[in-house]
Amino acid sequence: xxxxxxxxxxxxxxxxxxxxxxxxxxxxxxxxxxxxxxxxxxxxxxxxxxxxxxxxxxxxxxxxxxxxxxxxxxxxxxxxxxxxxxxxxxxxxxxxxxxxxxxxxxxxxxxxxxxxxxxxxxxxxx
Amino acid sequence: xxxxxxxxxxxxxxxxxxxxxxxxxxxxxxxxxxxxxxxxxxxxxxxxxxxxxxxxxxxxxxxxxxxxxxxxxxxxxxxxxxxxxxxxxxxxxxxxxxxxxxxxxxxxxxxxxxxxxxxxxxxxxxxxxxxxxxxxxxxxxxxxxxxxxxxxxxxxxxxxxxxxxxxxxxxxxxxxxxxxxxxxxxxxxxxxxxxxxxxxxxxxxxxxxxx
Amino acid sequence: xxxxxxxxxxxxxxxxxxxxxxxxxxxxxxxxxxxxxxxxxxxxxxxxxxxxxxxxxxxxxxxxxxxxxxxxxxxxxxxxxxxxxxxxxxxxxxxxxxxxxxxxxxxxxxxxxxxxxxxxxxxxxxxxxxxxxxxxxxxxxxxxxxxxxxxxxxxxxxxxxxxxxxxxxxxxxxxxxxxxxxxxxxxxxxxxxxxxxxxxxxxxxxxxxxxxxxxxxxxxxxxxxxxxxxxxxxxxxxxxxxxxxxxxxxxxxxxxxxxxxxxxxxxxxxxxxxxxxxxxxxxxxxxxxxxxxxxxxxxxxxxxxxxxxxxxxxxxxxxxxxxxxxxxxxxxxxxxxxxxxxxxxxxxxxxxxxxxxxxxxxxxxxxxxxxxxxxxxxxxxxxxxxxxxxxxxxxxxxxxxxxxxxxxxxxxxxxxxxxxxxxxxxxxxxxxxxxxxxxxxxxxxxxxxxxxxxxxxxxxxxxxxxxxxxxxxxxxxxxxxxxxxxxxxxxxxxxxxxxxxxxxxxxxxxxxxxxxxxxxxxxxxxxxxxxxxxxxxxxxxxxxxxxxxxxxxxxxxxxxxxxxxxxxxxxxxxxxxxxxxxxxxxxxxxxxxxxxxxxxxxxxxxxxxxxxxxxxxxxxxxxxxxxxxxxxxxxxxxxxxxxxxxxxxxxxxxxx
Numbered sequence: 001x002x003x004x005x006x007x008x009x010x011x012x013x014x015x016x017x018x019x020x021x022x023x024x025x026x027x028x029x030x031x032x033x034x035x036x037x038x039x040x041x042x043x044x045x046x047x048x049x050x051x052x053x054x055x056x057x058x059x060x061x062x063x064x065x066x067x068x069x070x071x072x073x074x075x076x077x078x079x080x081x082x083x084x085x086x087x088x089x090x091x092x093x094x095x096x097x098x099x100x101x102x103x104x105x106x107x108x109x110x111x112x113x114x115x116x117x118x119x120x121x122x123x124x125x126x
Numbered sequence: 127x128x129x130x131x132x133x134x135x136x137x138x139x140x141x142x143x144x145x146x147x148x149x150x151x152x153x154x155x156x157x158x159x160x161x162x163x164x165x166x167x168x169x170x171x172x173x174x175x176x177x178x179x180x181x182x183x184x185x186x187x188x189x190x191x192x193x194x195x196x197x198x199x200x201x202x203x204x205x206x207x208x209x210x211x212x213x214x215x216x217x218x219x220x221x222x223x224x225x226x227x228x229x230x231x232x233x234x235x236x237x238x239x240x241x242x243x244x245x246x247x248x249x250x251x252x253x254x255x256x257x258x259x260x261x262x263x264x265x266x267x268x269x270x271x272x273x274x275x276x277x278x279x280x281x282x283x284x285x286x287x288x289x290x291x292x293x294x295x296x297x298x299x300x301x302x303x304x305x306x307x308x309x310x311x312x313x314x315x316x317x318x319x320x321x322x323x324x325x326x327x328x329x330x331x332x333x334x335x336x337x
Numbered sequence: 338x339x340x341x342x343x344x345x346x347x348x349x350x351x352x353x354x355x356x357x358x359x360x361x362x363x364x365x366x367x368x369x370x371x372x373x374x375x376x377x378x379x380x381x382x383x384x385x386x387x388x389x390x391x392x393x394x395x396x397x398x399x400x401x402x403x404x405x406x407x408x409x410x411x412x413x414x415x416x417x418x419x420x421x422x423x424x425x426x427x428x429x430x431x432x433x434x435x436x437x438x439x440x441x442x443x444x445x446x447x448x449x450x451x452x453x454x455x456x457x458x459x460x461x462x463x464x465x466x467x468x469x470x471x472x473x474x475x476x477x478x479x480x481x482x483x484x485x486x487x488x489x490x491x492x493x494x495x496x497x498x499x500x501x502x503x504x505x506x507x508x509x510x511x512x513x514x515x516x517x518x519x520x521x522x523x524x525x526x527x528x529x530x531x532x533x534x535x536x537x538x539x540x541x542x543x544x545x546x547x548x549x550x551x552x553x554x555x556x557x558x559x560x561x562x563x564x565x566x567x568x569x570x571x572x573x574x575x576x577x578x579x580x581x582x583x584x585x586x587x588x589x590x591x592x593x594x595x596x597x598x599x600x601x602x603x604x605x606x607x608x609x610x611x612x613x614x615x616x617x618x619x620x621x622x623x624x625x626x627x628x629x630x631x632x633x634x635x636x637x638x639x640x641x642x643x644x645x646x647x648x649x650x651x652x653x654x655x656x657x658x659x660x661x662x663x664x665x666x667x668x669x670x671x672x673x674x675x676x677x678x679x680x681x682x683x684x685x686x687x688x689x690x691x692x693x694x695x696x697x698x699x700x701x702x703x704x705x706x707x708x709x710x711x712x713x714x715x716x717x718x719x720x721x722x723x724x725x726x727x728x729x730x731x732x733x734x735x736x737x738x739x740x741x742x743x744x745x746x747x748x749x750x751x752x753x754x755x756x757x758x759x760x761x762x763x764x765x766x767x768x769x770x771x772x773x774x775x776x777x778x779x780x781x782x783x784x785x786x787x788x789x790x791x792x793x794x795x796x797x798x799x800x801x802x803x804x805x806x807x808x809x810x811x812x813x814x815x816x817x818x819x820x821x822x823x824x825x826x827x828x829x830x831x832x833x834x835x836x837x838x839x840x841x842x843x844x845x846x847x848x849x850x851x852x853x854x855x856x857x858x859x860x861x862x863x864x865x866x867x868x869x870x871x872x873x874x875x876x877x878x879x880x881x882x883x884x885x886x887x888x889x890x891x892x893x894x895x896x897x898x899x900x901x902x903x904x905x906x907x908x909x910x911x912x913x914x915x916x917x918x919x920x921x922x923x924x925x926x927x928x929x930x931x932x933x934x935x936x937x938x939x940x941x942x943x944x945x946x947x948x949x950x951x952x953x954x955x956x957x958x959x960x961x962x963x964x965x966x967x968x969x970x971x972x973x974x975x976x977x978x979x980x981x982x983x984x985x986x987x988x989x990x991x992x993x
Contacts, residue, residue, distance in 0.1 A: 018222060022215040027257035033326070037201050040331045060260050062320055069316040080162050080555050084227060088165040091583045092172040094670050098175040099619050102674055105686045106615055151556075155479045159552040166544060166586045171588035173623075177616060184611030186604070261603045265611025268603035272594065290969070298993065302973035 017071055025068025032061045153306055161311045165315045167280075171321050174273045175328065181321065182333070184265035191333025194259060196250070200330045203246050204274055204322065210239035211319040218312045229308070230292065236315070237288045240281055242260070247278050277325060279320050287311055347527065349367065352505045356440055358420070363503035392931040394481035395892055397785055400466030401490050406495060407459025410451050413499070415849060417448035422809075422842035430830035432600035439874055441826045442509035445910060447498070447789025449512025449857060450532060455495050457632045457766065460774040462491070462546055465635060468781055469550060471883035473571050474559025474901060476894045479552035482977070487542040487549065489939025492671075494539030497946050501531040505950075508532035512823070513621050514595070514613045516606035521599045527950050529599065534946035537592045540585055547581030550574060559882065561901035565659070568650055568881040569645075570902070572659055573638025576666040577631045584627035591620040596949070618677050626673040632766065636773025637662075637704060640729060643722040643776050644708045646877050648715030654707040660709075661700035668697040678749045687746040693868040694744035698737060705730060720877070727777035728803045729768050736764025739814070756825075757817025761808045767806055775799075775855075783871040787889040788908065791865065794858035803849035812837035813860050846901030881909040887990075896923050896986050923990075926981045934971040938964060949955070 035111075036057045041048060065083075066072045075081050182191070217232035251271070252259065261271040291311060295304050341347050354360045377383055390398055424441055428434025436444065466484070470477055477869035478484050501507040508528040510519040519529045554575045558567065567575075594605040595617065604610040606617040645652040652658065674682065674690035708730065717723065739761040741750045752758055775798075783789045813821075816837050821828070826835055862869055874887040882899055883890070885907045903909040941964040971977075 004229050017215070017219075019219055021217070022212060022219065025215075026208065026212040030205070033201075033204055033208065033323075035332060036327065037204075040334050043195060050335060051160060051332070054327050054331050058323050061323050065211070065316060065323070069211060069319070070313060082160060084162055084165055087579070088168055088583065090667070091670055092169060094624055095169070095587070096172050096176045096179070098671070098673075099616075099623065100179055102619055102682055102686055103180045103613070103616060105682045109841065124236065151686065155552060155556045158556055158856075159548055161477055162548045162551055162582060166548065166582050169583050170586035170590055173587050173620060177590070177620070180613060180616050181605070184604075184613065186609070186611035188611075261597075261601060263605040263610075265613065268597070268605055268612075272597060272603070272605075286965075290972070294972075300974075301975055317762060 017074075021068050025064055026062045028068075029061050032057045032064070065121060156308050157313075158304060160313060163262065164313060168321075171273075171276070171324075172196070174269075174276060175324065178273050178329065180267040181265040181269040186264035186266075188264040188267065190266070190336060191258055191329070192336045194254060195333055197334055199246060199250060203243050204326050206239045206243040206246070207322050210236045210243070211316050213239065214312050214315045217252050218309060221300065221305060221308060223277065224300060226295065229300070230295060230334065233288060233292055233295075233308075237285060239290070240285050240288070240315075244278060244281050244285065247274065247281075258313060273329065274325060277318065277321055278316075280321075284311070284315055284318060285313070341952045342727070342954070344953070346948070346951040346956075348504075348951050348953070354503065355504070356437055358440060359443075359502060359506075362416075366499060366502060381731060383855075387933075388931065391936055392485070392933045394485050394929045394932050394935075396466045396470050396478050396481070396484060397890060397892075399484055399765060400463045400468075401785065402488060403459050403466060403491070406458065406492060407456050407463055410455035410459060410495060412852065412862035414448050414452040414456055415852060417444045417451070418845055419849060420444050421448065422838070422845045424826055425839045426835065426842040428827045429835045438826055439509060443507040444480065446508045446511055446514075446528075446532070449499075450508075450536065451498060453512065453628070453632070454536060455491075455498065455554075456907070457770050457774075458539070458543060459491065459495075459986070460771070461577075461632055461635050462487075462543070462883060463623075463641065464774055464777045464781070465550060467785055468883060469571060469574055469778070470557075471784070471886065471890055471894055472552065472568050472881050473554060473557065473562060474846055474882045474895065474906075475553065475557040476898075477929065478549050479557055480549050481544055482932045482935060482971070483549050485932050485935035486938050487546040489935050490542030490545070490942050491539050493537040493939045493943035493946065494537075494542070496943055497531060497534040497538065497950070500913070500947070501528065501535075505531065513625065514611075515621075516595065516617050516757065517608045519595060519599075520607055522607070530596070530950040533592050533596050534950050536941045537589065537596075538946050539586050540592070543581060544585040544589070547578045547585060547677050548934060550583055551578040554578070559899050559901050559906075562906070563577050565656070566901055566904045566906070569641035569655070569658060570635070570638035570881075571972070572662055573634045573641070576662045577664045579666055579980075580627045580631045580634070580669060583972050584624045584631065587620060587624040588628075591617065591624065594620075597908040600949075615680060618680060619673075622673040622676040623670075625676065627669045629762075629765070630669040633769045633773070634662065634665065636770050636777075639773045639777040639780070640708060640726050643726050643780055644711050645905075646780075646879050647718045647720055647723045647726075648712050649718070649878065650711055650715040651880075652707070653710035654703075657703055658707055660792075663704045664700040665697060668693060668700070675744055675749070678746045679753045684746075691744050691746045691749075695741055698741050698744075698982055701737060705734065720779075721790070721792055721799060722776040724796055724799040725772045725779070728799060729772045729776075732764055732768030732772075732803075732806065736761055736768060739764065747801045752817060754822050754882055755817040756813040756821045756823055759823045760817060763810055763813075767802075767810075772802070775802075780877070781883070783869075783876045783888050784874075784883055784886075784890055785888075786866075787871055788836075788862065788869040789876055790867040791862045798851050798854040801847055801854060804845030805844045805849075805851055807844070808847060809841050812841040812844075816841075852985075875907075875911075880905040882906050891986075891989055893926055893928060893981055893986060893989075896990050923983045925983050926986065927978045928981045930977050930979050932966050932971070932977070937967040941967070944973030 009118060036054050039045060039053060045053070072085060160311050163233045211234045218234060220228035220232060235334055254267075261268045288311070291304065291308060294301075295308075298304065354363055355853055369742075377386065390402060393399070420436060421441070421444055424434040424436045424444075428593055429434075434441075436984070466478075505527040508514055508519070508531060510524055510529055510532070514532055517523055519532075554567075554571060594603070597603040598605050598607060598612070604612040606612050606614045608614065627805040641658065672690055672694045674686065675694045678687050678691070708726070739757070743752050743758065743761060766862070779790050779795055816834055819832070819834065821832075821834055871888040875884040876888070877884070882901070885899060886895060899906065940961045945957055945964070948954065948960060
């Protein structure tokens with residue numbers, strides 16, 4: 001009986017990570033955060049490179065935390081969580097990318113855009 | 127058939143018969159459902175990020191991000207949240223060893239770090255508002271305040287959740303429901319850390335670069 | 338700005354309606370409510386209703402409640418439609434019609450909002466609740482308590498939107514409330530706030546339902562039911578719920594930002610101060626386009642079941658049907674700009690979204706052909722659901738072709754905001770969504786209530802809907818070509834539009850008659866229920882699992898969880914030899930207990946919404962605190978289940 005109870009209590013943690021896993025995730029995240037921070041305030045790199053680097057660091061940290069903290073890729077099969085996650089990423093990319101594309105295009109093409117920009121800068125209404 | 131009879135609720139002990147596989151299955155379902163909820167929250171934040179990206183140059187003659195943000199303060203916030211994510215993980219690890227004491231200690235540390243984060247964030251807001259740069263100032267500041275404070279609101283909910291769990295574990299021990307909820311909470315907390323990475327990079331670091 | 342008091346917020350003595358029509362509507366709703374309360378009290382049914390319906394977490398009962406609310410809202414929205422038709426038929430030349438302009442604006446805003454959010458969504462969630470768990474062979478949804486909470490949030494939103502008739506006014510900014518018109522500067526009243534909060538609350542309920550059903554389908558299918566063995570209706574629900582889960586957060590964000598603009602003076606969508614009103618249009622349609630597929634996919638699922646059952650054939654092209662659904666799910670997130678081609682984007686953007694829109698018509702076309710091929714060589718049994726299906730195929734194809742015409746950006750510049758567009762989307766939503774759910778109600782009614790609906794009146798209702806629809810909307814296609822814009826409340830007599838508007842009005846009256854016939858059908862069927870009784874549990878010679886249980890379906894659904902070997906699980910098992918049938922081993926079942934907390938959460942949500950609309954901040958805090966307390970009460974019960982003994986199940990099964 002005791003054995004069964006402990007199996008019940010362990011069940012939720014079966015897919016969770018180990019201490020080493022959490023530690024690795026933590027340290028890697030720390031390194032990425034702090035390097036992104038110092039690269040930004042030091043201004044030693046060109047701006048374009050910095051923009052790319054910050055994005056790369058953020059995305060790597062995103063995946064590191066998904067792996068070590070959320071254990072996303074350790075799902076037991078069938079991997080429905082992963083499937084939902086991938087679908088979500090697709091939707092987010094479509095949504096954010098599409099919105100930015102549409103809105104940039106609007107700003108570029110709307111003949112009023114310069115006036116709107118001007119009035120915005122004046123802080124007044126149309 | 128394996129039937130597990132265990133009383134985990136005094137009031138309803140006569141009803142408290144749970145098939146062993148059903149209990150596991152229920153955990154599995156709750157876990158998946160909560161994960162789907164987190165995905166919807168990702169979409170919600172991505173909407174806010176999209177709005178921020180569209181509006182971040184609409185300063186209406188007001189200040190830009192690079193003149194407003196105190197990056198040092200933000201780094202402290204980031205480190206606090208990251209550490210709290212780590213201690214939250216340790217709390218979950220202690221669950222496995224059924225170590226109630228350790229679970230509670232790590233939970234308390236997570237709470238304190240989260241609360242410090244929130245205090246720092248609020249002091250940043252207060253400073254901005256006092257210097258005349260509230261959300262009313264421009265489209266950029268509106269989107270900044272809403273994006274960051276939506277994350278802050280999630281943190282606040284997480285803090286309340288932690289208090290509730292802390293009291294329950296203290297009173298009732300590591301019951302089945304507490305274990306389940308603590309595991310779901312850890313997902314929530316790690317998720318908030320992930321959102322913060324993007325706020326840190328996109329709002330603050332890119333903001334400092336005047337992107 | 339209105340000066341707000343502490344206790345009453347923006348409430349004051351001028352909030353009650355003054356024009357006779359709004360006042361009449363508010364009073365009739367109040368009267369209806371009071372009569373209902375008196376009747377229920379007289380027959381001493383409160384306790385029964387509370388225990389058996391309001392707090393029940395049984396998905397079938399929740400489904401019934403959804404459908405009742407949705408039908409009420411369909412009638413409310415239909416009355417709005419009648420008023421609009423009356424206005425447009427009479428307001429010509431020197432006559433100014435029956436409605437004041439401001440009332441007319443509120444009426445068309447309310448019509449769109451109510452029909453989409455409370456009629457169509459309610460019917461959809463109702464049908465899904467009734468059928469889905471039965472069809473995938475499970476005893477309940479993944480989170481029964483959450484399911485009931487979603488329903489009460491839906492009701493809270495519904496009450497708020499109807500409250501706007503009597504207290505304050507409703508939005509006059511159209512069903513999607515585009516800024517800057519919906520901003521505080523141009524809509525200073527509470528109308529837009531009513532719109533925001535009723536949608537926000539109902540929308541959060543829908544989002545939770547989406548998570549719930551998605552989890553149910555993925556995690557709770559009967560053993561052996563692989564994805565490619567899942568019935569078509571369940572597949573369509575899976576896709577629709579995926580859309581709900583990923584689209585509704587965008588609505589939540591958009592509504593919140595508009596609310597913050599109006600209440601805290603932010604500048605997301607304002608004109609000036611760095612706001613960008615086009616971003617609102619972009620965001621609302623990034624939700625809004627998936628939303629139309631959310632409404633229609635489950636209706637496609639209903640038709641798939643209906644056409645296969647009544648043709649006595651397997652669904653033609655099951656695999657292509659599934660892939661068509663999945664394609665629609667993904668593509669529906671990449672066409673949203675076609676709602677605002679005229680907003681000023683460049684040729685490349687418009688071209689891209691135009692092409693995507695045309696592409697999405699392909700999987701939809703595939704589905705139409707598959708249904709037709711299912712009928713081909715089948716033994717077709719013309720029952721009422723089949724009539725709805727045939728009406729759907731004809732009308733939906735017309736509407737779809739009109740949609741593809743509008744997908745061409747330069748052509749859309751002509752049709753944009755014209756009545757042609759109005760006719761197009763009504764064709765899609767009425768013939769697709771409404772006909773689909775009416776077919777579904779007729780089809781699954783015996784499974785829930787144990788008796789069939791009257792066939793003849795069902796057909797009469799269909800014919801009246803069909804003819805009424807043609808009369809109401811074909812004139813609008815023509816008027817659109819002639820240049821009539823949507824939401825027009827007055828036009829010159831020299832245009833010669835009046836006869837067409839009058840025909841459209843007649844059409845709507847016929848539709849109103851059709852709704853009356855549907856109600857009559859319910860009454861007649863109830864009175865003749867002993868003749869219409871369904872004793873077999875399988876009145877239509879069905880193919881899927883829901884027909885394997887007795888009618889009405891027992892509250893635990895399945896005495897034993899079925900094991901699935903085939904796509905048409907029940908059809909195959911019916912035709913198996915008796916010996917091969919599995920010996921049923923009935924065991925105890927864990928059943929969820931009633932959840933009054935869900936009702937309290939709904940009340941809290943309604944109070945919270947009301948306080949946000951009227952700026953009664955203390956009430957917001959109070960409702961949040963109560964919400965927290967009831968949530969704690971719920972959480973403190975760690976085991977909200979009761980044990981249903983095998984003995985009881987055997988007794989119940991024996992009685993049938």
